[in-house]
Amino acid sequence: MIRQASVKLPLSGAVLAGGRAQRFDGHDKTRLRLGGESLLNRTLGILNSFCAETLISSNTLQQHHEGRIVPDQERNQGPLGAIYSCLLAADNPYLLIVAGDMPFITILALTKLWQEKKNFDVIIPKTPDGLQPLAAIYKQSCIPAIAAQLKEKNFKIRGFFDDVRVNILICSDFPDIYPDNTFLNINSPDDLQRARALYRKTN
Secondary structure, eight states: OOOOOSSOEEEEEEEEOOOOOGGGTTOOGGGOEETTEEHHHHHHHHHHHHEEEEEEEOSSOOOOTTSEEEOOSSSSOHHHHHHHHHHHHOSSSEEEEEETTOTTOOHHHHHHHHHTOTTOSEEEEEETTEEOTTEEEEEGGGHHHHHHHHHTTOOOGGGGGGGSOEEEEEGGGOTTTSOTTTTOOOOSHHHHHHHHHHHHHHO
């Protein structure tokens, strides 16, 4: 069970729920269920437990009782466009972005990013697979750099990092907080089967 923090952080949390899921024949991955709960509701429950505000990045959802819907300012700009739109909509200077298809993300893993914010504009974890930009914190100070990049039709999330202050958190330095499957995301039916097998082992 997800525990609610007694005092929530001055942090906005946003679930990215607008992917096309082409390898799932266009089906909405956030509706996939693991342990009797949809991936979207599970992630929202985590964010609601410690974030002062919860947003849902989606161009298709009309409403959801767990968070405010934020459509893209402009379509077809990928996750970077969604991050930009949520930064503009957020009530707090810091925005935690989490992809809606990460079934093993934890409160501990995400709050560690907040603890490492210091004076940075981006706080992003790095695993042996590389940076994890869809489980990271972005400050509203990033808005001008992202806007300039989007204007150039460059939709690579890391494209603006040279223009802001970035803190890269090496996950292998904190193995108790970031076990191997923390950032596993479900991109295909095979990934879903793997996630369900892992879930059965740990629950």
